[in-house]
Amino acid sequence: MKFPEKKYLQINDFHFDYIKKLNDSIKTIDVKKLNKITKLIEKTIKNKKNIFVCGNGGSAAISNHYVADYLKLLRTNTNLKPKIISLVSNIELITAISNDIDYKKIFSYQIESLGQKNDLLLMISSSGNSKNLVDALQTAKKRNMKTISFLGFNGGVLAKKSDYSLIAKINNYGISEDAAHILMHVIIQFIRQKNLTKNLEKIKF
Numbered sequence: 001m002k003f004p005e006k007k008y009l010q011i012n013d014f015h016f017d018y019i020k021k022l023n024d025s026i027k028t029i030d031v032k033k034l035n036k037i038t039k040l041i042e043k044t045i046k047n048k049k050n051i052f053v054c055g056n057g058g059s060a061a062i063s064n065h066y067v068a069d070y071l072k073l074l075r076t077n078t079n080l081k082p083k084i085i086s087l088v089s090n091i092e093l094i095t096a097i098s099n100d101i102d103y104k105k106i107f108s109y110q111i112e113s114l115g116q117k118n119d120l121l122l123m124i125s126s127s128g129n130s131k132n133l134v135d136a137l138q139t140a141k142k143r144n145m146k147t148i149s150f151l152g153f154n155g156g157v158l159a160k161k162s163d164y165s166l167i168a169k170i171n172n173y174g175i176s177e178d179a180a181h182i183l184m185h186v187i188i189q190f191i192r193q194k195n196l197t198k199n200l201e202k203i204k205f
Helices: 011-027 031-046 058-073 091-100 108-114 131-142 156-161 173-194
Strands: 050-055 083-086 120-125 146-151 164-167
Touching (some): 031 120, 031 146, 050 131, 058 083, 058 120, 091 108, 120 131, 120 156, 131 146, 146 156
Parallel strands (some): 050 120
């Protein structure tokens, strides 16, 4: 799917079609893979292993949002204690690696120091072809980590090489990023309600 395919003169028309394309792209998600990914994330948390998350541009911002929701919200009113780390949050470290070594190493270099067997690497990318993400994936596999990618467009390299990938089939960066946000909230809220220690009726989501 592609959006936009024509020029719009009215924001309400653009809004309607944007939401429709977002909805359509979410419907292209493979629900069997979604189920496997959700189980893997929950298992990783319960086994007290690390979840590393990364992306570029808007996907970097989404990576930090993941930390906020998983570390704080998922833990609230459950017995879960997620260990989630954003590889995009330390700008001093990222610029040092980029300047002194190579920009494509900004994530993989961190994984070399922090990643352990059965940890999980979650990558967010519209194209699935970013060199620093591909390098991170290769490094994670060398350390016997599991890899997940949330993608747009046709999924690119990450779709082929990740252990699990979900592709929102839409040729639009904004909608692809929206889909990654939605997937985050769907997965986290599902895991949270499943593990609540209080009555559902008393909990805010």
